[in-house]
Amino acid sequence: MTQIFSPTADTWLRLAVVGFLSACGASLVAAIGFARSSYVTSTDIAPHQPVPFSHRHHVGELGIDCRYCHADVERGPKAGLPPTATCMTCHSQIWTHAAMLAPVRQSLTENKPLRWTRVAKLPDYVFFRHDIHIAKGVGCVTCHGRVDTMPLTYRARAFTMQFCLDCHRDPTPNLRPADKITDMTWKPAGPPRDLGARIAAHVGIRSGELTHCYVCHR
């Protein structure tokens, strides 16, 4: 009687099983890796802007406070992009003829807003508010990264749900005193958790209630 299976059949079968399982694992890893890649999360990409605005120059070198331009950040949900008039407070006096600033001057004379490309953006089903985060001691740098070192602005963090939830579950390591909110270089003197816990108690963070869905989705 002829053998149906060759001597190597068993090996092939094992190889096939192992191969199939590793292919499954590999595709899972690849899918997760892809979803977290900067290609999908658009981190580290500085999109084209009508004016090559440098945060490094304005924040890092000149030391202008974030709230000078993003003036709504403490009062409303949106930080607000600066209106043309804000740019012109300085640029009507300095660099008045710089070619780079032509679109700004044009916006003012034609009364047409500049069309910037938004760098930091959340999906439509996320309702984020800047004002409450600032009131509770979350610094700009925590989400937006070291903007003061960016010649062209890019998304420093992937705004994934995990990123938000990590902090909503345990905000203490990320809290800072109210006067250090816009400070890009501030570091807590001691362990961040000790200071954070004191701040959380002081500003009354409702720990444990910040992770339910309706806090951000509605």
Place this chain on the structure above:
Amino acid sequence: MTTLPKQWTSIEELAGDPAFAKKIAAEFPVAASFPPTARRDFLKIMAASLALAGLTGCEKSPFVAGIPYVDQPESALPGVPRHYATAVTLDGYAQPVLATTYDGRPTKLDGLPGHPATQGRSDVFMQAAVLQLYDPDRAQSPTRAGEPVTWTDVGAMFSDQRREWQKDGGKRLRLLLSQTTSPTLVRQIRELQSQFPAARVHLHDTSGERERIAHAIAAYGEPLDLHYQLDACSVVVSFDDDFLGPGPRQLLNAIKWAQARRRGDVPGIQLHCAESIPAATGAVASYRLRAAPSRMPHLVETLAARLGVVGASVNDLSAEERRWLDRTGAALNAAKGRALVTAGLGTGAQTARWVAQINETIGASGQTLKLTSPVADPGVATASLDELVIDMNTGQVDTLVILDANPVYTAPGSLDFASALSKVKTSIHIGLYRDETGHRGTWQLPLTHDLESWSDARAVDGAATIIQPVMTPFYDVRSRHQIMAMMLGRDQAADESVRKTWRDAFGESFDAKWQQALRDGLVAGNAPEIQATPVSGKIEPAPPGADGSDIAFRLDPTVWDGRFANLGWLQELPKPLSTLTWGNVVAVSPAWAREVEVENGDVLEIDIDGRKVSGPAWIMPGQADNTFGLWLGHGREQAGRVGDGIGYNAYSVRPAATPWLAQGAVRKLDRKETLAVTQLHHRMEGFDLVREVSVASPTLPAPSPQPSLYPPHPSAKNAWGMVIDIDSCIGCNACVAACTAENNIAVVGKAQVEMGREMHWLRIARYYVGDVETPRSYFQPVPCMQCEDAPCEMGCPVHATTHSPEGINQMVYNRCIGTRTCSSYCPYKVRRFNYLDYRYTPEAPAEPVHNPDVTLRSRGVMEKCTYCTQRIQAAHVAADKDNRDLRDGDVVTACQAACPTRAIVFGDINDPDSEVSKLRRSGRHYALLEKLGTRPRTTYLAKWNDGSDDEDDRT
């Protein structure tokens, strides 16, 4: 506690129709007839779905534009709502509102807090006004014979016209007005009259205000407004007067009625209502009498006789009528000085005179009835529409200016206004839409919406509001005052005429008073009270019953006289009692339906003096025999894309002489129409859905604790709950309309509603108890119950609905994959599924009206009431920024804010002093379908049965 007998929702259910039982057994009526799917097909579809499901996560976040201001105004804060006090108008009366605007776009209107006529509450028309603002079918530029022209052309036309008018003092000029209360418009009309003394002004109003005044003249000898002081009443008797029903007075009457009802531990006001066609007032009445409209004069005269009014004689009455009158007469006698008798429009001048005499006898004047001179006074002598049509037909009118009226549609059919209009050389229609009249006129001049206008108007109590625009106009339109100024030979800025009126009124320190009036939305002072005594003299006896049937005309509770026909929000609102959407019906009595073998939807033909119209029948439980009800406002031809061709046009058979009650014949045709009725959708299986208490036993039995296998959820500091008092609910739908506006609820259209796919998060269920001839009616608003042990949460395979620490069943749209399991698990049937994508409608750009704080739900996603979670979160943020706890009243849901009777109360049940906690301790408190152990957070207060416990007496 009174155990109610069987509660039923439709006549088919009461009759035990097997086809009906089958229909309601299906979770989704449309899915009841799916073909059986082969197992193999099912597996194929599921395999593909599962394989593709993951792909939705691969959406790459795109870069989008960010557009700042060029020069941001200091007050403009993107994403933060701003509020303006202004007013919208209904029948010329101001409905003072607080308009919420985001980035310069109004999204929501609420009654103006602090205004005596609204007290922060609203009605359906006020809620929907904001949608009309964005209606893409509005007239967008002036036209001449349908061709667009400029306002310069219009100005030239008016100068030519003025030269003509000056020749003979305007003898051949006519102005046709709808009812107005605007002091500025009155001033301008007076000026026009003084410039052209021979011109005549005609008044055409569809809502019966003219008849109201005529009745007052008959009863008191002078034109008067009757203001019911329901809050001072303990007994009210209504003769076919639906004062709690829709209309400009609904809000104030409902507010005062509810105040009186809650005066003590037991109901503080009792309603006795003789009613022909069931409506809100009869539904909440303690003693309701079913009576044909033509019986009202007899009933009221007999009541007058019993109360000892001189000259009144006792009429022949049926046993049922006598029993009701016995009780009513005794109640009135016992409550002198705290009682009021009212009569509706169709009951005639004799009834009005008897009612005035009775009110004098029972000491109502000055106590429960306040008389003022008419709030809506055009300021000049006006003639009627009938006279205008005669003049038009005899060629005496060269120029007809129609201001904010649509007589081609709303004029009684007997007048044939359209053919009269064709005999006028130049007709100028000034209105919001290029409607039936605008299409037939020579010129159509588009008006600004109230929310884009500078104007003024008085509320029903006489208090004036200066109407300020909350945004600049979208279209090339002008306000009525600007157009009137053009007729007066001037070109004026939008606010100039209004400022002039009030500069004269305010006198000294105008600027300060003007600013104050704009800020408050109210100019202090209302109509002064007048003392008037009823006209004495013999009152003619009521004519004996005419042959033919009584045909009563009613304004539609959702689209009113037709002016709101193009608003999807209102078309889709289920009408009180019939729960009909998208259309109108002919209401017939159950006895007549049995006799002629008519079913709901059978088409009937109504014949009044040879004019005929046909519409679908609706068997109205509790309707008087030999009475038919027609609703005006539908059957429009030029309303716009939403409102055209829905229902039948009852104006076409309306007689001009007796516009509210006619005699005619009705016969059944051999056709049937489908009706989009919602009461049978989203049915709960259970009993005791509505409960009652009586004065004798004012407490429901305490609920027995329901054991649960699930551990209790830990609660956060705040635990939200809602209590709905079904004793106060008048079924007015304001809550549903407010929810629609607040939560971006989609309008799905008639075909989808017929399939049971309406999207309202809140429904007002209506139940009947008793026989079909004389049932008692109950309204029960049903939002999500926010169960503590929620079946939906256990059912969801993907955890798209979860429990929040504050006790809300959260619905997470971006997680939902649309299995609809939650909906089939929900015993209260409050979940709604997006079968289609309603987010963007390219032909009707409604985006600006959407609340930006609420997600637009996409296709394939379940949704439901969230307790207005966006308002809860906004309140949390506001409190957290101040580092304080939430206080009772910080969170007000949209339905709660709208409710005129304060039937809905929302708050923190962890706080024992909150209003909602106090109500939960009431003896009337109960939970819906309590035995299921879902432990709902939304609970109810039982209805008071303050009538007789004897079934037969309560008719």
